[in-house]
Amino acid sequence: MANAREIKGRIDSVRNTKKITSAMYLISSAKLRKAKEGLAKTRPYFDATEHEIKRIFQSTNEVDSHYFFPKEKTKEVRKQAFLVITADRGLAGGYNHNVIRAAEEEMKKHRNVRLYVVGDYGRRYFKKHKGPIEETFYYSAQDPTFHRAREISALLLDEYDSGRADAITVIYSDMESELSCVVRKARLLPFSRKDFLEGEEESTDKEFRFEPSPTSVLDSLIPSYVAGFIYGALVDSFSAEQNSRMNAMSNANRNAEELLTRLKKEYNRVRQAAITQQITEVSAGAKAQRMRRLKKAKQRMEEK
């Protein structure tokens, strides 16, 4: 059994760690709330944009934009671009690993893949494993803002417009419930008409005049739509990250709690044993002294 001072030292260190993990838990829950508020604010704009794109399709057939799958599926998708969203830091359970594993699986399916990585963790991982990184975005995972999303979408749209990428896929995490998060893959570009034509059937008998043309209206909407989609993915990932961290930290807190009870019990046992031993020693010493005194007194009596 370790001695009391050693155990005391361990208790102190576990306590300190627990302070840190519970602080991280609180920080994560505050960040999660803030990110969700931000997303709720952009919802009306994003939903309205999606709705308008849908409507443009329903009211006219003459739309032809290179952002859409060609009507006849002739063009083969060769050059893939993946936007992989990871966190800047670890300590979030399996969050980062799940995203990276999903990205690697997807990469095996296609030959010509380039990566656009958000988050320091993913950047370091793919660098170390010689992944085909094309562009990384520093610190965008930390604080998702619409401004950042617009920068990312401008870059991706540029790659797409110039033909350096035929398809853009986003790999991100989403909170499924309080306890679990899932990795999602979504094709961002090209859009398929089906995605927009499906869903609620609107009355299309209303006549709209498009100025200067439906395609030009659509082209001015699409960058916002893409930015909105990326923003949504960034916030979902950020929420999932904070949620994973909260779970990881609450597990750590629980483990620390268990460890502390065990250590305290052990400490008390050691302390008790030490006290018992001391009492035994003292009483044994006292007894020995008394015996000596008695012996001496006896000797004196005999001398007299």
Add this chain to the structure above:
Amino acid sequence: MNSFNLRIYESDGVFYEGEVIKLTIPAYDGEYGIWAGHENVVMAVVPGILRFTTFEEKTYLASVSNGMFRVEDGDVLVLVETAERPEEIDVERARRKEKEARDAMQEKKSLREYRLAEMQLKRELVRLKLAGKEMLED
């Protein structure tokens, strides 16, 4: 006077929602005015100054960026990436950003950066114009 319902959504929230009498929007070929009973139309919005007048005969100005607007049965929806009231504009900051954008365009880095800087410059110029207008009216 007849009024119509106007909604202005920007990317991080609802900018305005309510009844107005008159609305002027910057469009690709100049300013586009809307009164109650306008025909149904969908049009692209370019960076510029948007103006609307409420019941109390008060006119509000706002600088807007790219987007679109739609008139549907007398209901007007404006979708723009950003919209700002004159009092929200920080003139010093806008001047600084304008200069930064001009410098970035001079540096000729890449086409993408050039375009981003160009967009930024457009936005800042609209902001400065709006802020200047506000001062004249005061």
